[in-house]
Amino acid sequence: MKKRGLMRWISLQLVVLILVMMAAGGVSQAAEQGVTPSGIHVSDLETEIETYIEEYKDTTAAVSVAVFQNGETIHEGYYGNGNMEMELKNSTETVMEWGSVTKMLVWVSVMQLVELGEMNLSEDIRTYLPEGFLSNLKYDQPITMMNLMHHNAGWEEQLIDLFIPIGEEVGELGDVLKSSLPNQLYEPGTVVAYSNWGVSLAGYIVERVSGMGFSDYVHKHIFEPLGMEHTALLPTLEDNSWVNEQRDLLKCYSADLRDLGPSRYQLALYPAGMATGTLEDFLLFGKALVPKGRDRSELFRKRETLDQFLSPTLFYHDEKNTPRNAHGLWVDKTEVLALGHGGNTPGASANLQFDPISGIGLVVMTNQSGETVYNIGLQEMIFGKYPEPTDEFQMRNISGVYTQARTIKTGALRLYSFLLTMPFLSGNENNFYVPMMGMELIPVGFDRFLLDYGETVGTGFVSENKNGSPTLEIGVQDYLPKNPIVYAIEIFLILILGLALIYSLYTIIRALVRKLRKKPSEPKNGERILASGGNLGLFFSFLYVVMNVINYETSRNIRLGLILCTIFSAWILIYLVRSIIAFKEWGKHLSSRKIFNTILSCIAMLLNSFYWQWFKFW
Structure with a gap:
């Protein structure tokens, strides 16, 4: 065994030994005393939760909450309405979306394959992918499964085709990944940048290694062993017809109760956030991560694999090396180190957090997008709050x-x-x-x-x-x-963009008013109107792109907007070239100042188009 491998093996055994000793000696002091890590007595927990929910009922649509400890349910409750207009009560049959908590299914699947010896967390992931699949890597350094787990493979963010409207065709996972291949911005292992694409790539690797579709794998190796009969995973939810029907009954709302309608979309990169199901199933999954006592988890053949899964693997660069991530699970440091994941979709929010030492866990599901009162507030209620600030510390200057x-x-x-x-x-x-x-x-x-x-x-x-x-x-x-200079340049570009739009709009309105009043046209007025129209056309074409992205429309709509941006950019450029050629004639016209201002507005629009790459439709 190589020296580095030996040290890694020894470190892992020490982590496992510590976890075993903690569990063998009983749970934490808080658990022994029958209290949560935050100090609330377990017998008072139901009252505390219901009092808290009553306090915020006026801004609550539906929230499903469960607290468990070492495989046992401490509290399970359903509050509010899945559809407020129809007064459809939230119940055990209400299904909600996990959002990014779905990613935990990917990491459990990966660890199962690691346990079987079919995958190595330190291996270059290209070993498991088709030849040339990652065709635009910027760095030669290998990307490992640990990089995908830590979200530090370096991928650029992806917004196009993230959520797809119901009825639109969604391709196979491998095809979707290949067609949406992001650029690599950072050297692997250097920068943490959350990536849905990277997690979905890990799900695809599960497909490649196991020989099964990711949804099929999860159903066979996670849902079925845990008895999770009311959870679906595919973008269409067709892998569970009952869940599919129940999801149609759900209505979604914003955090301030603005009606969002069904808010039902397909996630093409579905391993990153498509799971949908009941609270009871969500609870079963949470319990499997902290099974009772030293019993084997239904998720793994060996308890040591679960202990390895829950051991920290990424740390903050502070003096104490505070844990940040544990094999894909995010670590939150309050009174304890709570592991888990939160999730958001266009219409729902969810959270799963647990303390591996005390065995206490929390699952929350809501039909409100961006909800924090319960997803964050209940987490603090169970696991404690962050430390109170004091005047003792003088942090380094980060301005x-x-x-x-x-x-x-x-x-x-x-x-x-x-x-x-x-x-x-x-x-x-x-x-x-x-x-x-x-x-x-x-x-x-x-x-x-x-x-x-x-x-x-x-x-x-x-x-x-x-x-x-x-x-x-x-x-x-x-x-x-x-770089502040770059930021200042970008602010300048946005400012001149605004001025160019105002002047272009003024030019067209002024010309229209003069025409209505039957006043004679000014020299070169027609060309200036066409140029101003091009400026406005460019801006509204980009606005069309933005609206399609915000409304989760498909890439072909977005591409159409970008093609229009390219056409209008060329339109403006042609006007500029013609104007520069005719430069000597400006002084002959009384409107030369207006022509000059029109040229400046066109230059401002083109600078923005080229800097922000509005022309790039491929």
Whole structure:
């Protein structure tokens, strides 16, 4: 055995030994005393939860909640309505979407294949993929399954064809992945950037290794052993007809109870977030991750595989090496290290969290998109809150401009990266704030801080990148420093875009008013109107692209908008070339100033089109 392999094997055995000793010696002190990690007595938990839900009932559609410990249900409750207009009560037959909690099914599947010796977490994933499948890698460094689990393979964000309307055809998983292959922005292992595509790729590798479709594999090796008879996984939900019918009865709402209608979509990359089912099934899956005592989990042949699965594998770069991820499960540090995953879809939210030591776990399902009162609030109720900030710590200066690592840097949606860029400013009380998000960063250590969003709180850490600049490590992604000059240029481009649109609109309206008043046309007026029309056409074509992305329309609609962007960009360019050729004639016309302004507006539009790559429809 090589030295590195020997050290890794010894480290794994130590982690497993620690977990075994903790479990063998009983659960945590909190569990021995019959209390949750947050300090609530188990016998009082049902009252606490129902009191909490009663407090927020006016902004609640439906919420299903269960708390368990070591395989036993402590509390299970169904509140509100699955359809508020029809007063369809939330019940054991109500099905809701898991969202990204579905990703846990991928990682369980991977660990099952690792246990059988059919997959190696440290192997280059190209070993398991068809020749040339990853055709546009930027870095030579191998990508491993651990990189996919940690979301640090370096993939660019994908927004097109993420959710597909019901009735549209969804191809096979391998074909969908190949057709939506993202660019590789970062060297593997260096930057955490949450990736639906990367998780779905792991699901496809499960298909390749097992010889089964991913949905078939999960049904046979997870759902059936656990008795999960009311959960579907395919984009159409056709793998469980009962779930498919029940999903049609559900209506969805925003966090503030705005009616979203059915909000039913197909997820082409379905291993990343398509699971839909009842709370009872969701609870069965959660219990299997923390089985009673030292009994074998139904998910794995050996208990050691479960212990390995739950052992941390990615750490924050703080002084204490705080765990960040455990084989694809995200680690949240409050009173305890809680493992799990949250999920959001266009119409639902869900959460599964558990403490492997005390064995206490929580599952939450709601029919409200972006919901935090229960998905975050109940998590804090069970597992405890983040540490209170003090004046003791002076965090290093992190003021500057940052952008989310989970971003788009190439193609026609590059403007998305600008929207994710934000200045972090130094405050007056040893803190930092982000004015664009209404977020405050409060130090609780030299390299740790709280993120106060007003209604919710998170945690993050400060590390250094290769250049010595600070990187903010926040949960499922990093925030990277951005050159302030580049940010200033982008702001300038947006400003001149606005001015160009205003002037183009003014030109057309003024010409229309003059025509209605039967005033004579100004020299070169027709050309200026055509140029201004091209400017507006370019902008509204891109707006059409954005609206199609927001409304989850298919890529062919988006491509049509981008082709129109290209046509209008060429239209504007032709006008500019003609105007430059006729430069010497400007002074002969009284309207030369207007021509000059029109040219400037066209230049502004073209600069934006080329910088943000609105022309890129391929």
